[in-house]
Each structure stands twice: as structure tokens, then as C-alpha cells.
Amino acid sequence: MSLEITLARPYARAAFGIARDADAFAAWSDALAFAARVAADPQVRPLLGNPGLTDDAAVALVAPDDAQADVRDFLGLLAENGRLVLLPEVAGLYEDLRAEAEHVVRATVTSASALPDGELQAIRDALKRRFGREVQVETAVDEALIGGAVISAGDVVIDGSLRGKLARLQSALSQ
Structure with missing residues (x-):
């Protein structure tokens, strides 16, 4: 690749x-x-x-x-x-x-189920504040996340999924 x-x-x-x-x-x-x-x-x-x-x-x-x-x-x-x-x-x-030339950040929001438009707009607004640029959001559904969402924008990944939280909890408990 x-x-x-x-x-x-x-x-x-x-x-x-x-x-x-x-x-x-x-x-x-x-x-x-x-x-x-x-x-x-x-x-x-x-x-x-x-x-x-x-x-x-x-x-x-x-x-x-x-x-x-x-x-x-x-x-x-x-x-x-x-x-x-x-x-x-x-x-x-x-x-x-x-x-990059148009000062737009492309983000992918992967959630356990389809997100309502209001939630997508809130995510878009939060990312716009964080990056100081316009944000183009693509969505994907991955039921394996159990709940929550994973947001990927460029090099930034925000894992707010239940699966991610459980994995971090398991890691913390095993140490």
C-alpha cells in the first residue's frame, strides 16, 4: 500500500x-x-x-x-x-x-448507528472550532463499536466509542 x-x-x-x-x-x-x-x-x-x-x-x-x-x-x-x-x-x-488548499478539514465520523443530523452538526461545529477551518464530514456505521463514535480528521483520531473505552479499561486493569 x-x-x-x-x-x-x-x-x-x-x-x-x-x-x-x-x-x-x-x-x-x-x-x-x-x-x-x-x-x-x-x-x-x-x-x-x-x-x-x-x-x-x-x-x-x-x-x-x-x-x-x-x-x-x-x-x-x-x-x-x-x-x-x-x-x-x-x-x-x-x-x-x-x-488543504481550500482550508477544509475532511473528517470521518464512524458510529455504532446512524447519527441524527443535529448530532452531526454539533460534531462539525466542535471540529470547526478545534481546527479553525471548515469541516467536511463523512459518516460510516460500524456496529462493532457498540456505542459512541470514532472521529478521524487528518492525523487526529478521537475514540469516544464504547469498544475503545472498554479496551482502555481492560488495559488499565491488566497493569
């Missing part, structure tokens, strides 16, 4: 630079997200490594129909270098760069 991230990083930076210069962050986000979903598809992934698939055909396979010329050129570069399989990593790193 770390090798894929290392290989994807320069491509994500290049895509970010092109998008910044064209003032087209949203269009690039949409195009890369689409291409990443296609490239990650279990039926498509083996095709991307097939030597019989031309670069143009590979680009046509992963590019959205309404993709701008510079996006198609970028995907062509990835195809030429045999890196289309890195699209999920490239898209993720691009989104991190975009969030």
Missing part, C-alpha cells in the same frame, strides 16, 4: 497543479473520482494491466464522457506509464491537496 501511495503522489500533485491553474478543482475532483471508481472495479482492474489494451482504449474506459481535454491528457499519461491502477490513490491524494 505504501508503495502505491509513493507512486501515486507525484501524479496527484501534477493533477492538483493543473486543476489549480485552470481553477477547476471541482471538475477534476469529479473526473478523478469517477475514474478511480472505474479503475477499482474488480472487473475492470485486470483489464488495465492487459498489454492488448491500447492507451487510448484504457483512457476511454476510465474517463467520464464529459471529461475535459486536460483530464483526458492526464489519464493518457497515466495509461502510457502503466499507472491507471493507481487512480484510487491518486484521487485520494488529490482530494487531500484540494482540502
Whole structure:
């Protein structure tokens, strides 16, 4: 996984630079997200490594129909270098760069059950105060947490889950 991230990083930076210069962050986000979903598809992934698939055909396979010329050129570069399989990593790193440039923190709130909108808004407001930036919140449900939530924003992880509390209690009792 770390090798894929290392290989994807320069491509994500290049895509970010092109998008910044064209003032087209949203269009690039949409195009890369689409291409990443296609490239990650279990039926498509083996095709991307097939030597019989031309670069143009590979680009046509992963590019959205309404993709701008510079996006198609970028995907062509990835195809030429045999890196289309890195699209999920490239898209993720691009989104991190975009969030940093737009002064937005991306946070994931994983809870034992779906959270009501009021609670999500309270979490978003608290994170906004903590980071001093706008916060984009994604949600996930993991019933194994038993109760509470785990909030992950960049390098910060706040574990308020019942499972986490029980694990800390067990650790404290065993020492």
C-alpha cells in the first residue's frame, strides 16, 4: 500500500497543479473520482494491466464522457506509464491537496448507528472550532463499536466509542 501511495503522489500533485491553474478543482475532483471508481472495479482492474489494451482504449474506459481535454491528457499519461491502477490513490491524494488548499478539514465520523443530523452538526461545529477551518464530514456505521463514535480528521483520531473505552479499561486493569 505504501508503495502505491509513493507512486501515486507525484501524479496527484501534477493533477492538483493543473486543476489549480485552470481553477477547476471541482471538475477534476469529479473526473478523478469517477475514474478511480472505474479503475477499482474488480472487473475492470485486470483489464488495465492487459498489454492488448491500447492507451487510448484504457483512457476511454476510465474517463467520464464529459471529461475535459486536460483530464483526458492526464489519464493518457497515466495509461502510457502503466499507472491507471493507481487512480484510487491518486484521487485520494488529490482530494487531500484540494482540502488543504481550500482550508477544509475532511473528517470521518464512524458510529455504532446512524447519527441524527443535529448530532452531526454539533460534531462539525466542535471540529470547526478545534481546527479553525471548515469541516467536511463523512459518516460510516460500524456496529462493532457498540456505542459512541470514532472521529478521524487528518492525523487526529478521537475514540469516544464504547469498544475503545472498554479496551482502555481492560488495559488499565491488566497493569
